[in-house]
Structures are given as C-alpha cells and as structure tokens.
Amino acid sequence: MAILVTGTPGVGKTTVSLELARKTGKNYVDIAEIVKREKFYKGYDDATDSLIVDTAKLKKYLRNLLTCNEVIDTHVVEAVPQEKVTHVFVLRLDPVQLMKRLEQRGYRASKIRLNVEAEILDSILIDSVKLFGTEKVFEINTTGKDVSEIVQIIYSILQGNGEEFKPGNVNWLQKYYFLLEQQ
Numbered sequence: 001m002a003i004l005v006t007g008t009p010g011v012g013k014t015t016v017s018l019e020l021a022r023k024t025g026k027n028y029v030d031i032a033e034i035v036k037r038e039k040f041y042k043g044y045d046d047a048t049d050s051l052i053v054d055t056a057k058l059k060k061y062l063r064n065l066l067t068c069n070e071v072i073d074t075h076v077v078e079a080v081p082q083e084k085v086t087h088v089f090v091l092r093l094d095p096v097q098l099m100k101r102l103e104q105r106g107y108r109a110s111k112i113r114l115n116v117e118a119e120i121l122d123s124i125l126i127d128s129v130k131l132f133g134t135e136k137v138f139e140i141n142t143t144g145k146d147v148s149e150i151v152q153i154i155y156s157i158l159q160g161n162g163e164e165f166k167p168g169n170v171n172w173l174q175k176y177y178f179l180l181e182q183q
C-alpha cells in the first residue's frame with residue numbers, strides 16, 4: 001500500500017516521511033523533487049513564492065510510477081492518484097509553532113501568512129477529505145511530538161487504531177481566529 005504524508009509546508013512531512021519509509025522499507029517519493037526534475041510546472045506564483053504545479057501531468061506520471069509500496073511526501077494532494085493510496089496522514093502543527101519554523105526558513109512575511117492561514121483553516125485536511133474520503137484520511141497533531149512519536153502513531157493507525165485521529169480532532173480556529181483578523 002502507498003501512504004501519503006501531507007500537510008501545510010513546514011509541518012514536518014519530509015522529516016516524518018523519511019523516517020516512516022526507513023522503518024517500513026517503503027520507497028520515499030519526494031513530489032517536489034519530481035516536479036522540478038520532470039518540469040511539471042506551468043509557471044511561478046509570486047504570491048506564494050512557489051512553482052505552479054501542472055497537476056494533470058504530475059498525476060499521470062505518478063499513476064505509472066507508483067507501485068503501492070511508497071511513502072509519498074507532498075502538500076499537492078490533488079496530484080496524487082487516489083486509487084494508489086490506502087492511508088492519508090495530514091500532519092498538523094500549532095500555527096504559532098508553524099510561523100516560527102517558517103520564519104527560521106527565511107520565508108517572506110506574505111508567504112508565512114498564507115501558510116499559517118491555510119493551517120488555521122484546515123485547507124489541506126479539507127482537500128484531502130474531498131479527494132480521498134474520510135475512511136482514508138487521518139490527522140495528527142504533531143505539536144510537541146518528536147519524529148519517532150509521530151511515526152509510532154502512524155504505525156498504530158496502520159494497525160487499525162485510528163479512531164481518535166479521524167478528521168475533526170484538531171481545531172486551530174477556536175484558539176487562533178484572532179490571527180486571521182490581524183492578517
């Protein structure tokens with residue numbers, strides 16, 4: 001089975017995916033690297049400071065590439081063929097922690113704002129549920145957890161213990177709606 005690890009940029013997808021791939025013996029698939037290597041982009045978006053991904057081309061490529069033995073790392077959920085994936089793990093991170101991580105990366109203020117807003121508003125969780133359905137999607141609050149703890153949770157969910165990680169268990173809006181007002 002292929003596993004998708006997703007979430008807002010900076011939440012820890014790559015860190016968790018690499019460790020998960022190492023532990024499970026699955027192949028790690030870095031979608032950002034494929035997009036650059038295969039030139040699956042249509043241009044550059046100045047607002048988000050990132051490539052505009054050609055999701056149709058990327059999805060077609062992934063349909064051929066994926067053998068159902070991968071850990072896929074991407075926030076571009078719409079490019080991942082639904083039929084290849086059995087579990088979608090949406091990593092969540094306290095928006096203030098996320099802001100600090102993105103500041104450390106040296107992101108522009110406008111890019112940080114867009115990403116923090118997306119995290120508060122559950123954007124990737126909502127897209128994941130729309131595309132993959134509630135059965136396949138789990139959200140994990142990674143705040144204050146180290147990588148091994150997060151991988152342990154994923155293991156446990158893969159063994160069927162996912163009830164407390166179903167969509168809806170994380171609610172940043174209640175705590176951080178004021179950040180949206182400030183922005």
Ligand SMILES: Nc1ncnc2c1ncn2[C@@H]1O[C@H](COP(=O)(O)OP(=O)(O)OP(=O)(O)O)[C@@H](O)[C@H]1O
Binds near residue numbers: 009011014142150
């Ligand atoms: N569980 C964790 N605890 C503390 N720091 C973490 C954790 N996971 C990742 N980090 C740190 O957060 C930063 C972002 O991690 P990472 O690159 O894995 O995020 P990402 O979601 O893959 O980002 P992007 O989508 O931009 O590639 C890195 O500096 C990483 O070391």
